[in-house]
Amino acid sequence: MAPSHALRCCKRALNWVPVLFINLVIGWSYYAYVVELCVYTIPNNAERISYLVIFHLFLTMFIWSYWKTIFSKPASPSKAFGLPRVEKEAYEREERAEVQQEILKKVARNLPIYTRTAGGAVRYCNPCQVIKPDRCHHCSTCEMCVLKMDHHCPWVNNCVGFSNYKYFVLFLAYAALYCAVICATVIQYFIKFWTKELPETHAKFHILFLFFVAALFFISVLSLLSYHLWLVGKNRTTIEAFRAPVFTNGPDKNGFSLGFSRNVAEVFGDQAKHWIFPVYSSLGDGHSFLARLVHIDPEQANSVLQQNGKSLADGETNLSVHGNNIQHTADDSKEKVDEGQMVSVTVESEP
Numbered sequence: 526m527a528p529s530h531a532l533r534c535c536k537r538a539l540n541w542v543p544v545l546f547i548n549l550v551i552g553w554s555y556y557a558y559v560v561e562l563c564v565y566t567i568p569n570n571a572e573r574i575s576y577l578v579i580f581h582l583f584l585t586m587f588i589w590s591y592w593k594t595i596f597s598k599p600a601s602p603s604k605a606f607g608l609p610r611v612e613k614e615a616y617e618r619e620e621r622a623e624v625q626q627e628i629l630k631k632v633a634r635n636l637p638i639y640t641r642t643a644g645g646a647v648r649y650c651n652p653c654q655v656i657k658p659d660r661c662h663h664c665s666t667c668e669m670c671v672l673k674m675d676h677h678c679p680w681v682n683n684c685v686g687f688s689n690y691k692y693f694v695l696f697l698a699y700a701a702l703y704c705a706v707i708c709a710t711v712i713q714y715f716i717k718f719w720t721k722e723l724p725e726t727h728a729k730f731h732i733l734f735l736f737f738v739a740a741l742f743f744i745s746v747l748s749l750l751s752y753h754l755w756l757v758g759k760n761r762t763t764i765e766a767f768r769a770p771v772f773t774n775g776p777d778k779n780g781f782s783l784g785f786s787r788n789v790a791e792v793f794g795d796q797a798k799h800w801i802f803p804v805y806s807s808l809g810d811g812h813s814f815l816a817r818l819v820h821i822d823p824e825q826a827n828s829v830l831q832q833n834g835k836s837l838a839d840g841e842t843n844l845s846v847h848g849n850n851i852q853h854t855a856d857d858s859k860e861k862v863d864e865g866q867m868v869s870v871t872v873e874s875e876p
């Protein structure tokens with residue numbers, strides 16, 4: 526085995542250590558709660574059963590969303606975002622950056638891409654050899670481009686992005702609820718052990734420690750959950766919160782925001798019955814997103830319209846992306862956002 530390959534395997538195995546740690550903590554909390562608290566400490570049967578039912582309910586939802594976050598493969602750009610063979614060969618032969626950009630711009634015209642690099646160039650990933658769709662970023666740990674990448678999370682050893690963002694938010698929510706249930710039900714026994722109302726047994730250590738650990742996790746998870754709920758409401762990823770996406774008309778941190786209810790629906794889906802379960806219900810395909818105000822050049826507008834079976838005509842044209850109505854008004858930068866349903870696209874006329 527080559528040393529570099531062995532090193533890589535070692536690194537991959539080490540990446541699982543935080544996941545193993547979390548699972549060991551969950552395993553111990555299960556033993557401490559079920560055996561030490563419910564079996565050995567709680568004297569009353571009705572209380573014991575009701576605690577066990579609630580505990581298992583939240584534990585199931587927590588583990589379910591946690592494992593879905595871990596094992597959802599990050600979504601990567603489709604083949605449509607790779608360069609066609611002729612352009613790819615021309616791109617690789619070319620040494621001048623500006624000519625390479627021209628090749629990328631020509632290909633990008635046929636793609637629903639509205640964001641650029643800070644310097645205004647088409648975003649291209651050299652290792653993956655794809656034009657990056659809006660909100661897509663290359664993860665150096667996963668060694669791939671990830672659609673709507675939020676961040677790489679060591680606690681789940683996976684990229685959090687388009688394919689699993691809903692599961693990740695639910696994982697945080699159920700982790701907070703799991704810890705809250707433990708704290709709320711353990712506190713009276715915690716006080717009794719602390720004030721020596723209950724005898725010194727081996728359960729004492731587990732129950733005191735269980736309360737401290739659950740309270741600690743509750744505070745840290747709750748702060749992370751609050752931050753991500755705020756991001757969901759704003760339709761921003763963690764990366765975009767730190768660095769505003771750059772559109773062809775400049776950076777705009779609210780560029781993808783479509784109004785609160787629409788932003789929530791993008792992640793959780795439009796059917797309330799799916800919201801609390803870690804099942805797939807996010808909207809869209811992760812490759813193209815509705816933008817609040819997008820300036821695109823007329824050629825790009827034409828090709829996007831043609832993809833939707835329509836042609837650019839004078840006056841008002843309905844430009845449909847993802848089944849949402851985008852109102853096109855030539856030479857008009859008026860923004861029309863009605864609960865995120867109507868988005869104006871400004872087409873700059875050529876002189």
Ligand SMILES: [Zn+2]
Nearest residue numbers: 650653663670
């Ligand atoms: Zn990449």
Ligand SMILES: [Zn+2]
Nearest residue numbers: 664667677684
């Ligand atoms: Zn990653």
